[in-house]
Amino acid sequence: MAEKALKTIIFKYEGTDKKGAKIKGEISGQSIALVKAQLRKQGINPGKVKKKATPLLSAGKKIKPLDIALFTRQLATMMASGVPLLQSFDIIGEGFENPNMRKLVEEIKQEVAAGNSLATSLRKKPEYFDDLYCNLVDSGEQSGALEKLLDRVATYKEKTEALKSKIKKAMNYPIAVIVVAIIVSAILLVKVVPQFQEVFSGFGADLPAFTMMVIGISEWLQAYWFIVLVLLFASGFAFTQAHQRSEKFRDAVDRAILKAPVFGSIAYQAVVARYARTLATTFAAGVPLVEALDSVAGATGNVVFRNAVNKIKQDVSSGMQLNFSMRTTGIFPAMAIQMTAIGEEAGSLDAMLDKVAAYYEAEVDNAVDGLTSLMEPLIMSVLGVLVGGLIIAMYLPIFQLGSVV
Numbered sequence: 001m002a003e004k005a006l007k008t009i010i011f012k013y014e015g016t017d018k019k020g021a022k023i024k025g026e027i028s029g030q031s032i033a034l035v036k037a038q039l040r041k042q043g044i045n046p047g048k049v050k051k052k053a054t055p056l057l058s059a060g061k062k063i064k065p066l067d068i069a070l071f072t073r074q075l076a077t078m079m080a081s082g083v084p085l086l087q088s089f090d091i092i093g094e095g096f097e098n099p100n101m102r103k104l105v106e107e108i109k110q111e112v113a114a115g116n117s118l119a120t121s122l123r124k125k126p127e128y129f130d131d132l133y134c135n136l137v138d139s140g141e142q143s144g145a146l147e148k149l150l151d152r153v154a155t156y157k158e159k160t161e162a163l164k165s166k167i168k169k170a171m172n173y174p175i176a177v178i179v180v181a182i183i184v185s186a187i188l189l190v191k192v193v194p195q196f197q198e199v200f201s202g203f204g205a206d207l208p209a210f211t212m213m214v215i216g217i218s219e220w221l222q223a224y225w226f227i228v229l230v231l232l233f234a235s236g237f238a239f240t241q242a243h244q245r246s247e248k249f250r251d252a253v254d255r256a257i258l259k260a261p262v263f264g265s266i267a268y269q270a271v272v273a274r275y276a277r278t279l280a281t282t283f284a285a286g287v288p289l290v291e292a293l294d295s296v297a298g299a300t301g302n303v304v305f306r307n308a309v310n311k312i313k314q315d316v317s318s319g320m321q322l323n324f325s326m327r328t329t330g331i332f333p334a335m336a337i338q339m340t341a342i343g344e345e346a347g348s349l350d351a352m353l354d355k356v357a358a359y360y361e362a363e364v365d366n367a368v369d370g371l372t373s374l375m376e377p378l379i380m381s382v383l384g385v386l387v388g389g390l391i392i393a394m395y396l397p398i399f400q401l402g403s404v405v
Contacts, residue, residue: 010094010102011035015046026094061098065164068128069157071096071105076150086113104128117141132278132295133157139285149285156281160274163361167270170263170368177379181386188390190225193218196394207397214393251303258304266367271302272336273360275309280353290317304331322349335359 013035014024023044027035032049039046071092078088089109093102104125111121119138122129133153140149197215200207207215221228242249257267278299282292290313297309308329315325323341326332336356343352 011049011051013039013044013046013050014048015039015044017045018043061100063098063100063104063128065157065161067096067098067101069154069161071101072150072157073154076147076154079147079150085118118146130298132282132299135287135295136282136285139287143286152281152285156277159277159357159361163270163273163277163364166364166368167266170266170371173372174375174379177383181383184383185386185390186221186225188387189214189218189221193390193394194222200397208393211393211396214390254303258302262371266364266371267302269360269363269367271300271305272333273357273364275300275305276336276353276360277357280350280357283353284350289322308332 010026011032012024012026014022017023027038032051035049036046039049074092074095075088078091079085083091086109089105089112093105093109096102096105108118108121108125111124112118117138119134119141122137123134136149136153136156137146140146143149193214197218200211200215243253258264258271260267275296278296279292282295283289287295293309293313293316297306297313300306300309308331311329312322312325315328316322321341321344323337323344326337326340339352339356340349343349346352
């Protein structure tokens with residue numbers, strides 16, 4: 001019951017100010033009575049106060065990584081401005097439209113109010129805050145520089161999500177167009193081609209081979225469309241389950257992605273950027289290099305680089321320089337190795353790794369923009385050939401009939 005009493009809720013209110021003018025708005029509080037008392041302290045005579053209704057569509061809205069990045073940035077800003085931690089949670093929570101995000105912020109606040117450290121409170125929400133995030137926050141609390149560490153974590157989360165967004169942009173556009181092309185072709189084959197087939201049946205003449213092929217595909221699709229649909233869904237489900245449950249399958253997919261034409265280069269540069277960004281953030285936070293490499297291995301998101309980073313960790317533990325160990329793996333680009341070597345010699349490894357990350361993030365951005373520009377005419381050409389081919393196949397007998405007449 002005590003926990004329920006402490007819960008902060010958003011209320012909507014209507015009232016009048018000292019001059020008698022009507023005023024309304026929103027305010028957070030723990031109960032209607034406390035909200036009314038708070039309004040009176042601000043010179044507002046409360047008339048109607050009620051709990052703000054939760055929109056139906058937003059009730060089940062998931063918490064996205066971008067929400068966590070925004071939460072981190074806001075918390076860093078509040079801490080740097082000298083706002084107390086518990087009060088910062090109240091202010092940040094009110095700013096989120098997503099009720100699930102508000103609930104998460106409130107739960108973290110309750111944990112901190114109960115005497116737990118921020119890192120400990122965050123570790124109780126592993127689905128939103130990974131080990132790297134919590135370890136960095138813990139380092140900030142231990143060193144007394146939490147606001148600086150939060151700023152670094154916020155920058156890391158923002159850059160990481162921006163990088164993911166660029167990769168999704170490179171993948172989503174062609175996938176969306178291909179799906180549309182398949183749907184349009186299926187509609188033409190199932191609905192339009194049969195109409196032409198009825199017309200052709202009265203011709204009493206042999207149809208062109210191309211037209212016959214299209215009619216054959218149409219008849220097959222009409223007869224087995226349900227099986228095709230089930231197979232497509234089953235394939236997608238099987239792939240998803242295999243990716244979730246089989247480590248060998250995930251590793252095979254990771255290797256295939258790096259070897260894929262065009263997209264493989266973008267994925268490679270993205271992983272290098274993620275490696276450099278994560279290592280720069282952890283090392284700048286004062287985490288020892290060997291321990292930092294533990295976090296980096298999991299953050300790369302690709303088995304090839306994860307295995308390489310684990311090897312680098314063993315080499316560095318035995319006294320080998322980071323840049324030399326990176327070179328022995330044979331998968332890091334020369335530019336990243338050279339910048340790492342310069343950083344180690346100059347004692348500014350975190351700054352150099354940060355520049356490596358910025359460089360490869362820019363490369364990914366440019367590659368995605370170039371790929372999008374290249375894909376647009378290519379995809380339009382494929383769509384034109386696919387749809388245009390079906391139309392020509394249907395009108396070809398009519399053209400031939402006209403030439404005979």
